[in-house]
Amino acid sequence: MDNASLKQQKDRLERMFASGKTKHWDYRIRQLRALKKSLIEHKPDIYAALQTDLNKSVFEASMAELGLVLGEIHLAEKKLRSWMKPRRVKKSLPQFPGKARQYPEPYGVVLIMSPWNYPLLLSLSPLIGAIAAGNCVVLKPSVDSPRTSRVMKQILTEALPDTVLVVEGGREENKQLLELSFDYIFFTGSTNVGKVVMRSAADHLTPLTLELGGKSPAIVDRSADPAMTAKRILFGKLMNGGQTCVAPDYLWVHESIKDELVSRLISQAKTMLSGDIARDYVRVINQKHRDRLTDYLKHQTILWQADIPTEAGHFPLTLVDQPDWDSRLMQEEIFGPILPIITFDSIDQVIDKQKSLPKPLALYLFTQDKSVEKEVLEQISFGGGCINDSLMQLSSAHLPFGGVGESGLGQYHGPASFDTFSHFKSVLHKRRWGDIPFKYLPYRSPDQELWHRILR
Numbered sequence: 001m002d003n004a005s006l007k008q009q010k011d012r013l014e015r016m017f018a019s020g021k022t023k024h025w026d027y028r029i030r031q032l033r034a035l036k037k038s039l040i041e042h043k044p045d046i047y048a049a050l051q052t053d054l055n056k057s058v059f060e061a062s063m064a065e066l067g068l069v070l071g072e073i074h075l076a077e078k079k080l081r082s083w084m085k086p087r088r089v090k091k092s093l094p095q096f097p098g099k100a101r102q103y104p105e106p107y108g109v110v111l112i113m114s115p116w117n118y119p120l121l122l123s124l125s126p127l128i129g130a131i132a133a134g135n136c137v138v139l140k141p142s143v144d145s146p147r148t149s150r151v152m153k154q155i156l157t158e159a160l161p162d163t164v165l166v167v168e169g170g171r172e173e174n175k176q177l178l179e180l181s182f183d184y185i186f187f188t189g190s191t192n193v194g195k196v197v198m199r200s201a202a203d204h205l206t207p208l209t210l211e212l213g214g215k216s217p218a219i220v221d222r223s224a225d226p227a228m229t230a231k232r233i234l235f236g237k238l239m240n241g242g243q244t245c246v247a248p249d250y251l252w253v254h255e256s257i258k259d260e261l262v263s264r265l266i267s268q269a270k271t272m273l274s275g276d277i278a279r280d281y282v283r284v285i286n287q288k289h290r291d292r293l294t295d296y297l298k299h300q301t302i303l304w305q306a307d308i309p310t311e312a313g314h315f316p317l318t319l320v321d322q323p324d325w326d327s328r329l330m331q332e333e334i335f336g337p338i339l340p341i342i343t344f345d346s347i348d349q350v351i352d353k354q355k356s357l358p359k360p361l362a363l364y365l366f367t368q369d370k371s372v373e374k375e376v377l378e379q380i381s382f383g384g385g386c387i388n389d390s391l392m393q394l395s396s397a398h399l400p401f402g403g404v405g406e407s408g409l410g411q412y413h414g415p416a417s418f419d420t421f422s423h424f425k426s427v428l429h430k431r432r433w434g435d436i437p438f439k440y441l442p443y444r445s446p447d448q449e450l451w452h453r454i455l456r
Contacts, residue, residue, distance in 0.1 A: 001167060003176055009165050010180060013109045013136040016162050022106060022134040025081055031131050031160055032080070035124075036073045038159040039066065042151060046120060049147040053119065055283045055312070056240070064239060065120040068394070072125050075397045075414050076132045083132070083418045089426070093454050094439070098430040104422040106134030107207075108183030113174070113197065115189045116142035116285055117243040117335075122211075123152055126186045127164070129417020135184070136163045140177055143170035144285055182206055184421060188245075189213075190333075191406055209410030209420055211245070212403055213333050216360045218248035218390060219350055219376065221367035222256050228388070229366040230264035233339075234272060236364070236390030238317065241282035242337035246362035246383075248390050249333060250323075250340040252350050258343050262319065265339075266304050269317055273306050283313035284336055290315055293336040296329040303341065347372050351379045359383070359405035364390045383407050 001009075021027050039046070046066055050056040056065070076083075089100040110130050114123040123141050130137050139156065141149040146168070153166040167173055178200035185208040187197045194210045201208045218233055236248050253261050273281070284290045293315055303319040310316065317337040323329050329340055344350050354360075363382040367373055373387055383403040384393045393399060394413075402411030412420050438444065 001169070001173065001176075006167065006176055007180065010109060010138060013138065013163065013165060017106070017108050017136045022131075022136065022163060025084055028132055028134055029077065029080060031163065032073055032077050032128070034159040035128070035131075035155075036070065036077075038155045039070065039073075039124075042155050045151045045154075046148070049145075049151040050120065052147040053116070053145040054240070054243075054285065055278070055281070055314075057280050057282075060239070060280075060282065061120075065118055068121055068397075069124045069128070072128045072397050072414065072417070076128055076418070079415065080132055080418075083415060087424070091428075094436055094451075095428055095430070097434045098428055100426070100428050102424040102426050104133070104418070104424055107421060107423055109136045109138065110184040110186065110421060111138045111140065111177060111180075111182040113140045113177075113185070113187045113189065114142060116144035117240060117245070119145035119148040120152065122188045126188075126209075126412055126417060126420075127156075129412055130186070130421045131160065131163060133418050133421035135421055138165045138167060138177065138182070140167045140169075140174065143168070184208065186412075186420070187211065194408075209412065210403070210408050211401075211410075211412070212361065212406065212408045213245040213335070214358055214360045214403070214407040215249040215330075215333055216246055216362035216364070216382075216385075217350075217354065218251050218364040219347075219366065220251065220253040220257070220261060221347065221365070221369055221372050222254035223368040223372070224254075224257070224261075224366035224388075225368070226257055226260045226264045230261060230268045232366075232389050233364070234265065234268050234317075237337060237339055238269075238272060238281075239391060241284055241315065242317075243282065243285065243335050244391065245333075245335075246385075246391060246394065247335075248339065248364055249360075250330065250342065252342055252344050255343040255345050258341070262303060262341065265319060269304075269306055273308055273317065277308050277314060278312060281308070281314055284315045286313075289336065293334070293338060296327075296332075296334065296338060300327070300329060347375060351376065354380045359403075359407055361403045361407035362393070381405070 047058045047061050050061045086101040086103045091100050112126050127137055149168050156164045156166055181204040185201050185206055188211040191212045194212045220229055233248055300323055301321040303321045305318045306316040308314055308316050315337055320340040323340045359381045361383040363385040365376050365387050381404055386393050397414035400411040400416035401413045402408050410420055
Protein backbone atom coordinates (compact mmCIF):
# COMPACT_ATOMS: atom_id res chain seq x y z
CA MET A 1 0.00 0.00 0.00
CA ASP A 2 1.53 3.34 -1.05
CA ASN A 3 1.60 6.44 1.14
CA ALA A 4 -1.38 8.09 -0.56
CA SER A 5 -3.58 4.98 -0.24
CA LEU A 6 -2.58 4.47 3.37
CA LYS A 7 -3.37 8.07 4.23
CA GLN A 8 -6.70 7.78 2.43
CA GLN A 9 -7.65 4.68 4.40
CA LYS A 10 -6.62 6.28 7.68
CA ASP A 11 -8.75 9.34 6.80
CA ARG A 12 -11.69 6.98 6.28
CA LEU A 13 -11.25 5.61 9.81
CA GLU A 14 -10.98 9.13 11.19
CA ARG A 15 -14.29 10.07 9.54
CA MET A 16 -15.85 6.93 10.99
CA PHE A 17 -14.64 7.82 14.48
CA ALA A 18 -15.80 11.41 14.08
CA SER A 19 -19.32 10.14 13.31
CA GLY A 20 -19.63 9.12 16.97
CA LYS A 21 -21.00 5.63 16.24
CA THR A 22 -18.20 3.83 18.10
CA LYS A 23 -18.98 5.68 21.34
CA HIS A 24 -22.21 3.75 21.88
CA TRP A 25 -22.41 0.48 23.83
CA ASP A 26 -24.69 -1.24 21.31
CA TYR A 27 -22.27 -0.58 18.43
CA ARG A 28 -19.27 -1.86 20.36
CA ILE A 29 -21.06 -4.99 21.52
CA ARG A 30 -22.11 -5.76 17.94
CA GLN A 31 -18.49 -5.48 16.87
CA LEU A 32 -17.31 -7.88 19.56
CA ARG A 33 -19.98 -10.41 18.63
CA ALA A 34 -19.26 -10.09 14.92
CA LEU A 35 -15.57 -10.71 15.57
CA LYS A 36 -16.31 -13.76 17.72
CA LYS A 37 -18.65 -15.19 15.06
CA SER A 38 -16.09 -14.73 12.30
CA LEU A 39 -13.28 -16.25 14.40
CA ILE A 40 -15.36 -19.35 15.12
CA GLU A 41 -16.35 -19.71 11.47
CA HIS A 42 -12.72 -19.44 10.38
CA LYS A 43 -11.26 -21.83 12.98
CA PRO A 44 -9.95 -24.29 10.35
CA ASP A 45 -8.31 -21.44 8.42
CA ILE A 46 -6.70 -20.08 11.60
CA TYR A 47 -5.30 -23.46 12.59
CA ALA A 48 -4.00 -24.10 9.07
CA ALA A 49 -2.34 -20.68 8.95
CA LEU A 50 -0.58 -21.12 12.30
CA GLN A 51 0.58 -24.56 11.22
CA THR A 52 1.98 -23.13 7.98
CA ASP A 53 3.73 -20.18 9.60
CA LEU A 54 5.09 -21.87 12.74
CA ASN A 55 4.17 -25.55 12.62
CA LYS A 56 1.89 -24.82 15.58
CA SER A 57 -0.31 -27.80 16.45
CA VAL A 58 -4.08 -27.43 16.70
CA PHE A 59 -3.90 -28.09 20.44
CA GLU A 60 -1.25 -25.43 21.08
CA ALA A 61 -2.96 -22.98 18.72
CA SER A 62 -6.23 -23.48 20.59
CA MET A 63 -4.64 -23.26 24.04
CA ALA A 64 -2.23 -20.37 23.52
CA GLU A 65 -3.83 -18.34 20.73
CA LEU A 66 -7.49 -18.71 19.74
CA GLY A 67 -8.70 -19.85 23.17
CA LEU A 68 -7.19 -16.81 24.88
CA VAL A 69 -8.60 -14.47 22.21
CA LEU A 70 -12.12 -15.87 22.64
CA GLY A 71 -11.70 -15.55 26.41
CA GLU A 72 -10.90 -11.85 25.99
CA ILE A 73 -14.01 -11.35 23.87
CA HIS A 74 -16.20 -13.23 26.35
CA LEU A 75 -15.04 -11.05 29.24
CA ALA A 76 -15.44 -7.84 27.22
CA GLU A 77 -19.00 -8.82 26.21
CA LYS A 78 -19.89 -9.54 29.81
CA LYS A 79 -18.31 -6.48 31.39
CA LEU A 80 -18.42 -3.80 28.70
CA ARG A 81 -21.40 -1.89 30.08
CA SER A 82 -19.81 -1.60 33.53
CA TRP A 83 -16.41 -0.66 32.05
CA MET A 84 -18.03 2.20 30.13
CA LYS A 85 -19.73 3.72 33.19
CA PRO A 86 -18.30 6.87 34.79
CA ARG A 87 -16.14 5.98 37.77
CA ARG A 88 -16.65 7.59 41.15
CA VAL A 89 -13.76 9.43 42.74
CA LYS A 90 -13.58 10.65 46.33
CA LYS A 91 -14.12 14.41 46.75
CA SER A 92 -12.05 16.87 48.75
CA LEU A 93 -13.71 19.29 51.17
CA PRO A 94 -13.48 22.32 48.83
CA GLN A 95 -15.37 20.31 46.16
CA PHE A 96 -18.38 19.91 48.45
CA PRO A 97 -21.26 19.93 47.58
CA GLY A 98 -20.76 18.01 44.36
CA LYS A 99 -19.58 14.73 42.86
CA ALA A 100 -16.32 13.75 41.15
CA ARG A 101 -16.33 11.35 38.21
CA GLN A 102 -13.96 9.96 35.61
CA TYR A 103 -15.48 9.43 32.17
CA PRO A 104 -13.80 6.91 29.84
CA GLU A 105 -13.64 7.96 26.21
CA PRO A 106 -11.85 6.40 23.20
CA TYR A 107 -8.67 7.97 21.90
CA GLY A 108 -9.65 7.83 18.22
CA VAL A 109 -7.69 5.99 15.52
CA VAL A 110 -5.04 3.76 17.10
CA LEU A 111 -2.15 1.78 15.65
CA ILE A 112 -1.46 -1.79 16.80
CA MET A 113 1.81 -3.39 15.67
CA SER A 114 2.14 -7.09 16.44
CA PRO A 115 4.91 -9.75 16.19
CA TRP A 116 5.16 -13.14 14.51
CA ASN A 117 5.56 -15.50 17.47
CA TYR A 118 1.90 -15.43 18.55
CA PRO A 119 0.51 -13.74 15.45
CA LEU A 120 -3.18 -14.19 16.24
CA LEU A 121 -3.11 -13.63 20.01
CA LEU A 122 -0.79 -10.62 20.04
CA SER A 123 -2.78 -8.94 17.25
CA LEU A 124 -6.32 -9.57 18.39
CA SER A 125 -5.95 -9.39 22.17
CA PRO A 126 -5.07 -5.66 22.14
CA LEU A 127 -7.48 -5.08 19.23
CA ILE A 128 -10.36 -6.39 21.36
CA GLY A 129 -9.51 -3.85 24.05
CA ALA A 130 -9.27 -1.08 21.45
CA ILE A 131 -12.68 -1.70 19.88
CA ALA A 132 -14.29 -2.34 23.28
CA ALA A 133 -13.06 1.12 24.26
CA GLY A 134 -14.63 2.59 21.09
CA ASN A 135 -11.57 3.19 18.90
CA CYS A 136 -10.91 2.58 15.23
CA VAL A 137 -7.81 0.48 14.55
CA VAL A 138 -4.99 0.17 12.04
CA LEU A 139 -3.46 -3.28 12.59
CA LYS A 140 0.03 -4.03 11.29
CA PRO A 141 0.89 -7.73 11.74
CA SER A 142 4.36 -9.17 11.17
CA VAL A 143 5.67 -9.95 7.71
CA ASP A 144 7.18 -13.18 9.12
CA SER A 145 3.76 -14.81 9.69
CA PRO A 146 2.13 -14.03 6.31
CA ARG A 147 -0.46 -16.81 6.22
CA THR A 148 -1.91 -15.83 9.59
CA SER A 149 -1.88 -12.16 8.56
CA ARG A 150 -3.95 -12.97 5.46
CA VAL A 151 -6.49 -14.96 7.47
CA MET A 152 -6.77 -12.17 10.06
CA LYS A 153 -7.27 -9.65 7.28
CA GLN A 154 -10.12 -11.75 5.88
CA ILE A 155 -11.71 -12.15 9.32
CA LEU A 156 -11.45 -8.47 10.23
CA THR A 157 -12.64 -7.31 6.80
CA GLU A 158 -15.75 -9.47 7.22
CA ALA A 159 -16.42 -8.66 10.87
CA LEU A 160 -15.22 -5.06 11.31
CA PRO A 161 -15.02 -3.44 7.86
CA ASP A 162 -15.85 0.07 9.09
CA THR A 163 -13.48 0.30 12.06
CA VAL A 164 -10.40 -1.86 11.36
CA LEU A 165 -7.77 -1.66 8.62
CA VAL A 166 -5.15 -4.42 8.27
CA VAL A 167 -1.88 -3.32 6.65
CA GLU A 168 0.34 -6.18 5.49
CA GLY A 169 4.01 -5.81 4.60
CA GLY A 170 7.43 -5.33 6.14
CA ARG A 171 9.79 -2.56 7.15
CA GLU A 172 8.67 -0.08 4.49
CA GLU A 173 5.06 -0.33 5.63
CA ASN A 174 6.16 0.02 9.26
CA LYS A 175 8.07 3.17 8.33
CA GLN A 176 5.08 4.64 6.47
CA LEU A 177 2.76 3.99 9.42
CA LEU A 178 5.12 5.50 11.97
CA GLU A 179 5.34 8.68 9.90
CA LEU A 180 1.59 9.19 10.34
CA SER A 181 -0.03 10.71 13.39
CA PHE A 182 -2.16 8.32 15.46
CA ASP A 183 -4.10 8.93 18.66
CA TYR A 184 -2.46 5.94 20.39
CA ILE A 185 0.17 3.32 19.51
CA PHE A 186 0.34 -0.21 20.90
CA PHE A 187 3.53 -2.09 19.99
CA THR A 188 4.60 -5.65 20.81
CA GLY A 189 8.09 -6.72 19.83
CA SER A 190 11.77 -6.37 20.59
CA THR A 191 13.24 -3.68 22.82
CA ASN A 192 15.35 -2.26 19.96
CA VAL A 193 12.36 -1.79 17.66
CA GLY A 194 10.33 -0.52 20.61
CA LYS A 195 12.84 2.33 20.96
CA VAL A 196 12.28 3.23 17.29
CA VAL A 197 8.51 3.24 17.81
CA MET A 198 8.84 5.41 20.91
CA ARG A 199 10.99 7.95 19.07
CA SER A 200 8.44 8.12 16.25
CA ALA A 201 5.59 8.52 18.74
CA ALA A 202 7.47 11.38 20.40
CA ASP A 203 7.44 13.35 17.14
CA HIS A 204 3.63 13.49 17.36
CA LEU A 205 3.38 13.40 21.19
CA THR A 206 1.44 10.16 20.78
CA PRO A 207 0.77 8.12 23.95
CA LEU A 208 1.77 4.49 23.64
CA THR A 209 2.08 1.06 25.21
CA LEU A 210 5.23 -1.00 24.63
CA GLU A 211 5.13 -4.75 25.25
CA LEU A 212 8.76 -5.75 24.87
CA GLY A 213 10.87 -8.61 26.20
CA GLY A 214 14.13 -9.26 27.96
CA LYS A 215 15.69 -12.09 29.87
CA SER A 216 13.15 -13.61 32.26
CA PRO A 217 14.75 -15.72 35.01
CA ALA A 218 13.42 -18.80 36.76
CA ILE A 219 14.71 -19.21 40.32
CA VAL A 220 14.70 -22.65 41.92
CA ASP A 221 15.16 -22.51 45.69
CA ARG A 222 16.51 -25.46 47.67
CA SER A 223 12.98 -26.10 49.04
CA ALA A 224 11.44 -26.58 45.57
CA ASP A 225 9.98 -29.90 44.43
CA PRO A 226 12.42 -30.96 41.65
CA ALA A 227 9.97 -33.15 39.72
CA MET A 228 7.19 -30.56 39.61
CA THR A 229 9.66 -27.74 38.95
CA ALA A 230 11.29 -29.49 35.99
CA LYS A 231 7.94 -30.24 34.39
CA ARG A 232 6.58 -26.70 34.78
CA ILE A 233 9.78 -24.99 33.65
CA LEU A 234 9.85 -27.12 30.50
CA PHE A 235 6.20 -26.31 29.83
CA GLY A 236 7.17 -22.65 29.65
CA LYS A 237 10.40 -23.25 27.72
CA LEU A 238 9.01 -25.63 25.09
CA MET A 239 5.79 -23.71 24.42
CA ASN A 240 5.99 -22.21 20.91
CA GLY A 241 9.48 -23.67 20.50
CA GLY A 242 10.81 -21.29 23.16
CA GLN A 243 9.73 -18.27 21.09
CA THR A 244 7.73 -16.64 23.87
CA CYS A 245 8.58 -13.23 25.33
CA VAL A 246 7.90 -14.51 28.86
CA ALA A 247 9.55 -17.93 28.50
CA PRO A 248 12.06 -18.82 31.23
CA ASP A 249 15.22 -17.43 29.64
CA TYR A 250 17.71 -18.84 32.12
CA LEU A 251 17.61 -20.86 35.30
CA TRP A 252 19.01 -20.08 38.75
CA VAL A 253 19.18 -23.29 40.79
CA HIS A 254 20.40 -23.79 44.35
CA GLU A 255 23.65 -25.74 44.17
CA SER A 256 22.34 -28.38 46.61
CA ILE A 257 19.65 -29.58 44.18
CA LYS A 258 21.28 -28.85 40.82
CA ASP A 259 22.16 -32.45 39.96
CA GLU A 260 18.69 -33.74 40.80
CA LEU A 261 16.96 -30.93 38.92
CA VAL A 262 19.10 -31.43 35.80
CA SER A 263 18.32 -35.14 35.92
CA ARG A 264 14.59 -34.36 36.20
CA LEU A 265 14.79 -31.83 33.35
CA ILE A 266 16.40 -34.39 31.06
CA SER A 267 13.91 -37.09 32.01
CA GLN A 268 10.92 -34.79 31.52
CA ALA A 269 12.30 -33.44 28.24
CA LYS A 270 12.69 -36.96 26.85
CA THR A 271 9.06 -37.66 27.76
CA MET A 272 7.74 -34.38 26.34
CA LEU A 273 9.70 -34.75 23.09
CA SER A 274 8.85 -38.41 22.58
CA GLY A 275 5.77 -37.70 20.47
CA ASP A 276 5.44 -36.62 16.86
CA ILE A 277 7.91 -33.70 16.62
CA ALA A 278 6.74 -32.76 13.13
CA ARG A 279 3.16 -32.48 14.40
CA ASP A 280 3.52 -31.13 17.95
CA TYR A 281 6.73 -29.07 18.17
CA VAL A 282 6.80 -25.49 16.92
CA ARG A 283 9.76 -24.77 14.66
CA VAL A 284 12.05 -21.77 14.88
CA ILE A 285 10.59 -19.17 12.54
CA ASN A 286 13.43 -18.96 9.96
CA GLN A 287 17.05 -19.77 9.21
CA LYS A 288 18.31 -16.42 10.48
CA HIS A 289 16.99 -17.19 13.96
CA ARG A 290 18.24 -20.79 13.84
CA ASP A 291 21.72 -19.49 13.01
CA ARG A 292 21.46 -17.03 15.90
CA LEU A 293 20.63 -19.83 18.35
CA THR A 294 23.45 -21.99 17.01
CA ASP A 295 25.87 -19.11 17.51
CA TYR A 296 24.79 -18.76 21.15
CA LEU A 297 26.09 -22.28 21.81
CA LYS A 298 29.64 -21.64 20.64
CA HIS A 299 32.20 -22.01 23.45
CA GLN A 300 29.47 -23.15 25.90
CA THR A 301 29.41 -26.26 28.09
CA ILE A 302 26.50 -28.40 26.93
CA LEU A 303 24.90 -30.45 29.71
CA TRP A 304 22.42 -32.14 27.40
CA GLN A 305 20.83 -31.69 23.99
CA ALA A 306 17.67 -33.35 22.70
CA ASP A 307 17.98 -35.71 19.77
CA ILE A 308 15.25 -34.47 17.43
CA PRO A 309 15.06 -34.10 13.63
CA THR A 310 16.01 -30.58 12.52
CA GLU A 311 15.39 -30.79 8.77
CA ALA A 312 12.04 -28.95 9.01
CA GLY A 313 13.46 -26.10 11.06
CA HIS A 314 13.12 -27.43 14.60
CA PHE A 315 15.84 -26.57 17.10
CA PRO A 316 16.78 -29.08 19.81
CA LEU A 317 16.21 -28.24 23.45
CA THR A 318 19.67 -27.62 24.91
CA LEU A 319 20.75 -27.30 28.55
CA VAL A 320 23.86 -25.14 29.06
CA ASP A 321 26.03 -25.26 32.19
CA GLN A 322 27.30 -22.12 33.96
CA PRO A 323 27.54 -19.73 30.99
CA ASP A 324 29.60 -16.56 31.34
CA TRP A 325 27.44 -13.50 32.07
CA ASP A 326 29.32 -11.58 29.37
CA SER A 327 28.52 -14.11 26.63
CA ARG A 328 25.92 -13.39 23.93
CA LEU A 329 23.83 -16.17 25.43
CA MET A 330 23.49 -14.20 28.67
CA GLN A 331 23.43 -10.73 27.17
CA GLU A 332 20.64 -11.20 24.61
CA GLU A 333 17.11 -12.57 24.88
CA ILE A 334 17.37 -16.19 23.74
CA PHE A 335 13.91 -16.60 22.18
CA GLY A 336 14.42 -20.28 21.53
CA PRO A 337 14.76 -23.67 23.27
CA ILE A 338 18.10 -23.08 25.01
CA LEU A 339 18.13 -23.11 28.81
CA PRO A 340 21.27 -21.85 30.61
CA ILE A 341 21.64 -23.13 34.18
CA ILE A 342 23.47 -21.12 36.86
CA THR A 343 23.94 -22.20 40.48
CA PHE A 344 23.68 -20.10 43.61
CA ASP A 345 24.27 -20.73 47.30
CA SER A 346 22.07 -17.97 48.82
CA ILE A 347 18.99 -16.13 47.64
CA ASP A 348 20.75 -12.84 48.40
CA GLN A 349 23.26 -13.67 45.67
CA VAL A 350 20.41 -14.01 43.15
CA ILE A 351 18.69 -10.83 44.31
CA ASP A 352 21.89 -8.77 44.13
CA LYS A 353 22.64 -9.97 40.60
CA GLN A 354 19.09 -9.44 39.36
CA LYS A 355 19.09 -5.88 40.71
CA SER A 356 22.13 -5.15 38.53
CA LEU A 357 20.35 -6.36 35.36
CA PRO A 358 17.55 -4.76 33.31
CA LYS A 359 14.13 -5.41 34.84
CA PRO A 360 12.67 -8.56 33.23
CA LEU A 361 9.23 -8.97 31.69
CA ALA A 362 8.64 -12.09 33.79
CA LEU A 363 10.10 -13.91 36.79
CA TYR A 364 9.36 -17.44 38.00
CA LEU A 365 10.14 -18.56 41.53
CA PHE A 366 9.97 -22.19 42.62
CA THR A 367 9.99 -22.51 46.39
CA GLN A 368 8.06 -23.77 49.40
CA ASP A 369 9.75 -21.24 51.67
CA LYS A 370 7.45 -18.27 52.33
CA SER A 371 10.33 -16.12 53.55
CA VAL A 372 12.17 -16.64 50.24
CA GLU A 373 8.98 -15.85 48.33
CA LYS A 374 8.47 -12.64 50.32
CA GLU A 375 12.07 -11.51 49.86
CA VAL A 376 12.09 -12.08 46.09
CA LEU A 377 8.75 -10.32 45.56
CA GLU A 378 9.82 -7.35 47.66
CA GLN A 379 13.36 -6.99 46.32
CA ILE A 380 13.18 -7.76 42.56
CA SER A 381 11.20 -5.63 40.10
CA PHE A 382 9.65 -7.45 37.12
CA GLY A 383 6.59 -7.20 34.90
CA GLY A 384 4.71 -10.25 36.17
CA GLY A 385 5.21 -13.93 36.80
CA CYS A 386 4.38 -17.03 38.82
CA ILE A 387 5.25 -18.75 42.04
CA ASN A 388 5.75 -22.48 41.31
CA ASP A 389 4.74 -22.31 37.64
CA SER A 390 5.69 -20.63 34.37
CA LEU A 391 3.71 -18.76 31.68
CA MET A 392 0.39 -19.33 33.43
CA GLN A 393 0.11 -15.68 34.49
CA LEU A 394 -1.09 -15.12 30.90
CA SER A 395 -3.95 -17.62 31.11
CA SER A 396 -6.54 -15.20 32.52
CA ALA A 397 -7.92 -12.00 31.02
CA HIS A 398 -8.49 -10.76 34.59
CA LEU A 399 -4.75 -10.44 35.35
CA PRO A 400 -3.08 -7.42 33.68
CA PHE A 401 0.06 -8.10 31.68
CA GLY A 402 2.93 -5.72 30.95
CA GLY A 403 6.57 -4.93 31.49
CA VAL A 404 8.61 -2.48 33.52
CA GLY A 405 11.74 -0.55 32.58
CA GLU A 406 13.35 -1.97 29.43
CA SER A 407 10.80 -4.81 29.30
CA GLY A 408 7.87 -2.53 28.54
CA LEU A 409 5.55 0.32 29.30
CA GLY A 410 1.85 -0.07 30.18
CA GLN A 411 -0.46 -3.07 30.69
CA TYR A 412 -3.32 -4.84 28.97
CA HIS A 413 -5.68 -7.86 29.12
CA GLY A 414 -9.36 -7.67 30.09
CA PRO A 415 -10.30 -4.46 31.91
CA ALA A 416 -6.69 -3.26 31.70
CA SER A 417 -6.99 -3.32 27.88
CA PHE A 418 -10.13 -1.18 28.02
CA ASP A 419 -8.34 1.27 30.32
CA THR A 420 -5.22 1.33 28.11
CA PHE A 421 -7.21 2.35 25.05
CA SER A 422 -9.34 4.90 26.96
CA HIS A 423 -8.70 8.45 28.06
CA PHE A 424 -10.34 9.21 31.40
CA LYS A 425 -11.81 12.70 31.67
CA SER A 426 -11.88 13.90 35.27
CA VAL A 427 -14.97 16.02 35.95
CA LEU A 428 -16.31 17.74 39.07
CA HIS A 429 -20.09 18.22 39.08
CA LYS A 430 -20.69 21.14 41.45
CA ARG A 431 -24.06 22.03 43.02
CA ARG A 432 -25.40 25.53 42.58
CA TRP A 433 -25.93 25.89 46.30
CA GLY A 434 -23.14 25.94 48.87
CA ASP A 435 -19.72 27.50 48.42
CA ILE A 436 -16.54 28.51 50.23
CA PRO A 437 -16.68 32.30 50.40
CA PHE A 438 -13.04 32.96 51.29
CA LYS A 439 -11.70 31.42 48.03
CA TYR A 440 -12.56 34.59 46.08
CA LEU A 441 -10.57 37.80 45.66
CA PRO A 442 -9.92 39.98 47.53
CA TYR A 443 -8.42 37.51 50.05
CA ARG A 444 -9.31 38.49 53.60
CA SER A 445 -8.33 35.46 55.69
CA PRO A 446 -5.27 36.12 57.85
CA ASP A 447 -4.65 32.37 58.14
CA GLN A 448 -1.86 31.50 55.67
CA GLU A 449 -2.20 27.74 56.37
CA LEU A 450 -5.98 27.59 55.89
CA TRP A 451 -5.96 25.62 52.61
CA HIS A 452 -3.37 23.22 53.92
CA ARG A 453 -5.59 22.35 56.87
CA ILE A 454 -8.70 22.05 54.69
CA LEU A 455 -7.10 19.71 52.13
CA ARG A 456 -5.20 17.36 54.41
